[in-house]
Amino acid sequence: MGFMAWVRRARTTVAGGGAGGRPLPGLLGGPARTPPDQGLPPDVPTPLSRARLTAWFEEHGYTYFVDSDGDVGGLWRGRLFYFFCFGQRGEILQVRGQWHREFAIERLTEVLEVCNTWNADRLWPKTYARVRDDGMVHVTCEVATDLEHGVTDEQLGQLLHCGLSTATVFFDQLDELYPDPASEAP
Known part of the structure; x- marks a missing residue:
C-alpha cells in the first residue's frame, strides 16, 4: 500500500472513531486525546502548529510561555x-536559542571565528553573532526544518530535542x- 493510500485509510479509521471505536492515543503516547482539528493518529504526519508545540511542552512537563506576538518560548539551562x-x-519549524551572556564589540572577530569553526564542522545548529543597537554582541543558534508534508508527534519531539x-x-x-567571571570566587 502506498503512503497516500495509507493516509486515506488512516483518515477513514479515525473518522470512524479509531480501531474498534476506542479513542486514539494523544500526542507522544500521552492520555487519550486527538490533536486540535487533526483527527488523525499520532503516527500520521500532520501540519505543524503552535498548539502542537505547546502540547509537546505540556506532555513533557516543560515550562513555556507565549509572548504578545503569539510566539512560544522558554528557558533551558x-x-x-x-x-x-x-x-x-x-x-517551517525553527528552534532558536540565545546564549545567556553577551560579548563586548571588541571580541566580535574571535566570536565570529568560534561560530564559523562550529558551522564548518557541524550541521546543527547554525550559529551566528549579532551586534545589537547597544554595541553588545549576542550569540544565537538555529535549527530549522521544512515540514511542508507534516510531521508525526515522534518526529516533532525528535526535532525539538535536537x-x-x-x-x-x-x-x-x-x-x-568564556567562563563567567561572576561565578568565580574573588
Missing part, C-alpha cells in the same frame, strides 16, 4: 529559546571558552 512556525502555512540539545552543546562550549 538559563538560555532563552523560541520555537517558531514560519512559512506561508507555518510549515534543536535544544545541539544548541546546548554549543552554548556549553562558549561557557568553557
Whole structure:
C-alpha cells in the first residue's frame, strides 16, 4: 500500500472513531486525546502548529510561555529559546536559542571565528553573532526544518530535542571558552 493510500485509510479509521471505536492515543503516547482539528493518529504526519508545540511542552512537563506576538518560548539551562512556525502555512519549524551572556564589540572577530569553526564542522545548529543597537554582541543558534508534508508527534519531539540539545552543546562550549567571571570566587 502506498503512503497516500495509507493516509486515506488512516483518515477513514479515525473518522470512524479509531480501531474498534476506542479513542486514539494523544500526542507522544500521552492520555487519550486527538490533536486540535487533526483527527488523525499520532503516527500520521500532520501540519505543524503552535498548539502542537505547546502540547509537546505540556506532555513533557516543560515550562513555556507565549509572548504578545503569539510566539512560544522558554528557558533551558538559563538560555532563552523560541520555537517558531514560519512559512506561508507555518510549515517551517525553527528552534532558536540565545546564549545567556553577551560579548563586548571588541571580541566580535574571535566570536565570529568560534561560530564559523562550529558551522564548518557541524550541521546543527547554525550559529551566528549579532551586534545589537547597544554595541553588545549576542550569540544565537538555529535549527530549522521544512515540514511542508507534516510531521508525526515522534518526529516533532525528535526535532525539538535536537534543536535544544545541539544548541546546548554549543552554548556549553562558549561557557568553557568564556567562563563567567561572576561565578568565580574573588
